[in-house]
Amino acid sequence: xxxxxxxxxxxxxxxxxxxxxxxxxxxxxxxxxxxxxxxxxxxxxxxxxxxxxxxxxxxxxxxxxxxxxxxxxxxxxxxxxxxxxxxxxxxxxxxxxxxxxxxxxxxxxxxxxxxxxxxxxxxxxxxxxxxxxxxxxxxxxxxxxxxxxxxxxxxxxxxxxxxxxxxxxxxxxxxxxxxxxxxxxxxxxxxxxxxxxxxxxxxxxxxxxxxxxxxxxxxxxxxxxxxxxxxxxxxxxxxxxxxxxxxxxxxxxxxxxxxxxxxxxxxxxxxxxxxxxxxxxxxxxxxxxxxxxxxxxxxxxxxxxxxxxxxxxxxxxxxxxxxxxxxxxxxxxxxxxxxxxxxxxxxxxxxxxxxxxxxxxxxxxxxxxxxxxxxxxxxxxxxxxxxxxxxxxxxxx
Amino acid sequence: xxxxxxxxxxxxxxxxxxxxxxxxxxxxxxxxxxxxxxxxxxxxxxxxxxxxxxxxxxxxxxxxxxxxxxxxxxxxxxxxxxxxxxxxxxxxxxxxxxxxxxxxxxxxxxxxxxxxxxxxxxxxxxxxxxxxxxxxxxxxxxxxxxxxxxxxxxxxxxxxxxxxxxxxxxxxxxxxxxxxxxxxxxxxxxxxxxxxxxxxxxxxxxxxxxxxxxxxxxxxxxxxxxxxxxxxxxxxxxxxxxxxxxxxxxxxxxxxxxxxxxxxxxxxxxxxxxxxxxxxxxxxxxxxxxxxxxxxxxxxxxxxxxxxxxxxxxxxxxxxxxxxxxxxxxxxxxxxxxxxxxxxxxxxxxxxxxxxxxxxxxxxxxxxxxxxxxxxxxxxxxxxxxxxxxxxxxxxx
Numbered sequence: 001x002x003x004x005x006x007x008x009x010x011x012x013x014x015x016x017x018x019x020x021x022x023x024x025x026x027x028x029x030x031x032x033x034x035x036x037x038x039x040x041x042x043x044x045x046x047x048x049x050x051x052x053x054x055x056x057x058x059x060x061x062x063x064x065x066x067x068x069x070x071x072x073x074x075x076x077x078x079x080x081x082x083x084x085x086x087x088x089x090x091x092x093x094x095x096x097x098x099x100x101x102x103x104x105x106x107x108x109x110x111x112x113x114x115x116x117x118x119x120x121x122x123x124x125x126x127x128x129x130x131x132x133x134x135x136x137x138x139x140x141x142x143x144x145x146x147x148x149x150x151x152x153x154x155x156x157x158x159x160x161x162x163x164x165x166x167x168x169x170x171x172x173x174x175x176x177x178x179x180x181x182x183x184x185x186x187x188x189x190x191x192x193x194x195x196x197x198x199x200x201x202x203x204x205x206x207x208x209x210x211x212x213x214x215x216x217x218x219x220x221x222x223x224x225x226x227x228x229x230x231x232x233x234x235x236x237x238x239x240x241x242x243x244x245x246x247x248x249x250x251x252x253x254x255x256x257x258x259x260x261x262x263x264x265x266x267x268x269x270x271x272x273x274x275x276x277x278x279x280x281x282x283x284x285x286x287x288x289x290x291x292x293x294x295x296x297x298x299x300x301x302x303x304x305x306x307x308x309x310x311x312x313x314x315x316x317x318x319x320x321x322x323x324x325x326x327x328x329x330x331x332x333x334x335x336x337x338x339x340x341x342x343x344x345x346x347x348x349x350x351x352x353x354x355x356x357x358x359x360x361x362x363x364x365x366x367x368x369x370x371x372x373x374x375x376x377x378x379x380x381x382x383x384x385x386x387x388x389x390x391x392x393x394x395x396x397x
Numbered sequence: 398x399x400x401x402x403x404x405x406x407x408x409x410x411x412x413x414x415x416x417x418x419x420x421x422x423x424x425x426x427x428x429x430x431x432x433x434x435x436x437x438x439x440x441x442x443x444x445x446x447x448x449x450x451x452x453x454x455x456x457x458x459x460x461x462x463x464x465x466x467x468x469x470x471x472x473x474x475x476x477x478x479x480x481x482x483x484x485x486x487x488x489x490x491x492x493x494x495x496x497x498x499x500x501x502x503x504x505x506x507x508x509x510x511x512x513x514x515x516x517x518x519x520x521x522x523x524x525x526x527x528x529x530x531x532x533x534x535x536x537x538x539x540x541x542x543x544x545x546x547x548x549x550x551x552x553x554x555x556x557x558x559x560x561x562x563x564x565x566x567x568x569x570x571x572x573x574x575x576x577x578x579x580x581x582x583x584x585x586x587x588x589x590x591x592x593x594x595x596x597x598x599x600x601x602x603x604x605x606x607x608x609x610x611x612x613x614x615x616x617x618x619x620x621x622x623x624x625x626x627x628x629x630x631x632x633x634x635x636x637x638x639x640x641x642x643x644x645x646x647x648x649x650x651x652x653x654x655x656x657x658x659x660x661x662x663x664x665x666x667x668x669x670x671x672x673x674x675x676x677x678x679x680x681x682x683x684x685x686x687x688x689x690x691x692x693x694x695x696x697x698x699x700x701x702x703x704x705x706x707x708x709x710x711x712x713x714x715x716x717x718x719x720x721x722x723x724x725x726x727x728x729x730x731x732x733x734x735x736x737x738x739x740x741x742x743x744x745x746x747x748x749x750x751x752x753x754x755x756x757x758x759x760x761x762x763x764x765x766x767x768x769x770x771x772x773x774x775x776x777x778x779x780x781x782x783x784x785x786x787x788x789x790x791x792x793x794x
Contacts, residue, residue: 012442021446028442033434036666040433044612045409045425048743049418057613084661086635087484094523110647115636115661118649122634126491127524135647209662215441216454216665237519238483239512248748250507250532252515264481264512265606267664268613269433346445351645 004292008363010280011213018345018368022325022358023187026213026277035276039269051268060271061240061262065221067278068212071286072185072204073195074223080258081274082266085186085207085220087236089153090119091261092203092222094235096151096180097123097131099228103150103179104131111138111158116184120153138163142173149179151202156194157187157323160350162315164192164323168199175200186210189221191324191360192293193286202228211324211360212281214274222261229257238263280362292361294319297326300357300369304328307377314354327356330380338390339379345372401689405760407677408610415742415765419722419755420584423610423674432673436666448665457668458637458659462618464675465609468683469582469601470592471620477655478671479663482583482604482617484633486516486550488658489600489619491632493548493577494520494528496625500547500576501528508535508555513581517550535560539570546576548599553591554584554720557747559712561589561720565596572597583607586618588721588757589690590683593620608721608757609678611671619658626654635660677759689758691716694723697754697766701725704774711751724753727777735787736776742769 012028013019019027043055052058065079072079082088093106106120117135124131136144138158145152152174156165171181182203188194190211196204204223208214224232234254239245240262243253254260298319304311311328330336330353337349347357357372379385409425410416416424440452449455462476469476479485490503503517514532521528533541535555542549549571553562568578579600585591587608593601601620605611621629631651636642637659640650651657695716701708708725727733727750734746744754754769776782 012438014443014445017445019445025441025446025448027445028437033437033442036433036437037430040425040430040612040670041409044422045430046411048411048414048416048424049422049745050738050743051422051613083480083484084635086661087480087633090633098523113636114639114645114647114649117647118634118636118639121649122630122632125630126495126632128526207662215437216448217663217668219664220661233519233522235519235523236484236487237515238481239510239515242511242515246748248511250511250514252511252518264483264617265604266614267616267667269666269670270664271614273437273666341447346447348446351643 003288004361005365007280008365011363013363016344018371020345020347020357020359020364020368020372022348022356023210023360024348025209025216026211026360027363029213029277029280031276031279032215032273036269036273039272057268060268060275061266062259064271064274065258068189068208068221069223071194071281072189072223073197075197075226078226078258079221079223080261081208081219081221081271082262083220085205086115086119088205088220088222089116089184090123091234091236092182092205093120093123093151093153095232096182096203098233099180099231100150103148105148105150106131106133107141107144107149107152108133108135109138109141109154110135111160111163112155113159113184113186116153116155138165142170145173145177145179147177149174149177151180151182153182155184155186157191159187160314160354160356161327162323162325164321167201171199171201187323187325190281192290196223201225208274212274213277215270215277218270218274219267224258224261226257232260234260236263240264240266289361293324293359296359296361296364296366296369297322297324299366300326300359300373303370303373304376307373308380310380311376324360325356325358327354329353330355332385334393335385335390336379339385340375342390343375345375400685401758402762404677405762408760410760413741415768417742417744417754417756417761417765417769419745419753420607420757421745422606422613423608423757424760426610426674426677428673428676429612429670433666433670436669454665457665457672458663459656461668461671462655465586465605465618466620468591468678469586469620470594472594472623475623475655476618476620477658478605478616478618478668479659480617482602483512483516485602485617485619486513486581487520488631488633489579489602490517490520490548490550492629493579493600495630496577496628497547500545502545502547503528503530504538504541504546504549505530505532506535506538506551507532508557508560509552510556510581510583513550513552535562539567542570542574542576544574546571546574548577548579550579552581552583554588556584557711557751557753558724559720559722561718564598568596568598584720584722587678589687598622599625605671609671610674612667612674615667615671616664621655621658623654629657631657633660637661686758690721690756693756693758693761693763693766694719694721696763697723697756697770700767700770701773704770705777707777708773721757722753722755724751726750727752729782731790732782732787733776736782737772739787740772742772
């Protein structure tokens with residue numbers, strides 16, 4: 001486990017800040033700062049339009065897809081990077097529905113990140129074919145899978161509570177009923193071992209600005225099961241998913257395999273930054289990372305509960321059922337989080353009453369966990385949160 | 398006109414390079430290089446997740462939309478930045494079709510950039526409602542507008558020839574027949590004056606990596622006519638287009654006005670770079686820029702035709718019918734362009750036989766135009782293009 005302590009130096013972690021964001025935005029990898037500079041000043045500047053070839057910009061979506069693929073158990077050539085997670089959810093679901101044309105139910109749960117549900121609803125309304133977006137409680141998903149379901153569309157780790165779905169069991173059940181399985185790995189990729197091949201997942205999507213540390217607005221990724229991808233008709237049939245983008249044919253022909261899930265011109269600077277950020281995972285055994293993550297989260301729960309009775313654990317107590325985050329409920333969660341941030345301890349608030357903390361073994365330490373737990377105890381016990389400057393809501397937290 | 402010569406210093410233009418790319422990628426503005434560094438090192442690094450508020454990241458899509466709006470005759474609050482142009486085309490067309498539910502024809506032309514046609518086809522195939530994508534010759538568009546047309550979807554400036562559509566006349570004709578007008582401004586924004594309000598355009602989209610110099614993979618923009626936007630149901634209903642993104646409601650409610658055309662988390666680094674790039678347009682009168690652009694392109698045509706009989710003008714001879722680019726045809730256009738690039742003169746090749754040159758008064762000079770014209774004359778007259786290294790095709794040009 002001690003191997004992780006040396007990786008902390010790979011990141012810019014400001015003095016006085018304990019960063020337990022859970023995880024909305026990973027910290028800046030030092031290599032990413034240099035890569036951003038180099039991409040702009042050493043590539044765009046001197047190479048101009050020739051950078052698409054000479055600097056390998058055009059290949060970044062596939063290259064990055066393969067690098068992320070290694071962290072999520074996806075074989076080479078099955079994952080590609082681009083767009084935002086919302087767009088990738090849309091692509092996956094649109095594809096799944098066409099592969100199950102006779103079915104009319106998309107099954108999701110109330111723990112899914114809202115944008116997944118919004119994008120699904122938007123797609124179903126556009127289609128106007130009587131599809132239903134069925135949203136059940138997370139615990140009720142398995143029982144709701146039946147022959148009417150075209151696809152289950154779930155986020156593996158609940159963004160609020162950290163509750164972990166059993167991806168393998170739910171995918172198996174979906175397949176047993178002829179449904180496809182779409183997994184959102186937003187809070188999974190880089191946070192815990194994922195085995196898309198072992199789970200036989202059909203589609204997976206995720207973002208790269210959380211545990212992968214790709215920076216604000218870093219692009220998303222999409223995986224399609226290799227034996228399924230050539231049956232996929234891309235709904236978002238952009239030119240860079242074309243078999244021959246630079247032939248400028250008037251008719252669309254999908255590219256081979258996962259390339260067809262590319263859409264428009266990739267955001268090269270963000271992609272280069274992500275490429276550098278992924279270096280922090282080189283040589284990391286995700287099983288080791290998971291073990292260390294559990295150590296940190298178990299320590300956190302124990303110390304918070306010892307320091308403070310007025311918060312309630314919102315995450316599963318069994319670490320096997322949790323992602324790499326821990327959430328507590330407090331009726332004044334917003335103000336409690338603001339008070340923590342004022343002390344330099346950064347987590348997230350998620351409406352209505354959740355304070356959320358993420359644990360990233362690449363840079364978080366046991367000392368940080370203790371500091372955060374002690375601060376929560378003091379802030380709640382003394383009512384330190386009850387100040388106007390902490391209670392006034394800002395647009396984004 | 399001389400005012401433009403001082404702006405050249407705002408850009409990084411490598412020694413020995415004459416950059417007449419037409420225009421696939423604008424050059425690096427010096428301010429953009431510094432802004433990329435600052436966004437990463439001074440914002441993401443120290444501010445971490447709080448950057449969304451403290452550094453104004455969340456507001457960039459609207460702020461940049463308004464800055465671009467000023468260049469295209471769009472009122473404040475009617476334009477927003479995000480995603481890729483392909484995605485924005487899809488959004489605009491999906492919206493237009495729902496506003497004209499009884500109509501089944503999307504009218505475009507063979508001079509449209511292929512990805513617009515691909516995205517349209519992908520959307521129509523998803524809908525499965527018997528829509529037709531009717532692609533006519535550019536000259537035949539006006540006559541093809543009738544009561545069956547839900548929307549015309551056109552690129553104002555033909556990416557190959559530079560031929561300029563009459564946006565006002567075609568929009569008027571579309572409206573007279575009850576159709577909506579969607580304009581792609583990829584080769585217009587920052588290249589010539591555009592008056593979306595005066596043309597009464599319904600939707601407009603564009604990219605920012607061409608004449609706006611936003612960098613490789615810079616985000617796209619979308620404009621919706623202000624009196625239409627509140628009728629738009631976003632097909633790509635992502636969380637950042639929601640009326641209250643951070644309430645995390647399970648149900649989607651579109652945001653006010655143009656905000657509903659936002660989708661996912663914006664690419665902050667690319668957006669910050671674009672913001673800096675747009676500074677080069679501060680104080681520019683687009684009518685002056687257009688006049689200077691025409692001077693440069695008229696000079697280019699005259700000098701190329703004087704130097705060389707074996708190329709054919711592919712662009713309209715009347716500058717009033719041309720964008721800010723000039724194209725010539727040569728049967729070995731690919732090799733001719735490679736030979737030019739080997740001499741440090743950078744334009745684009747577009748299949749099957751077009752060599753394309755763009756003229757950007759912000760940095761291009763009359764001397765550069767003469768140098769390029771003379772080089773074309775020599776390369777074609779001496780057969781300098783006829784070498785294996787120039788004839789071998791690369792993936793991207």
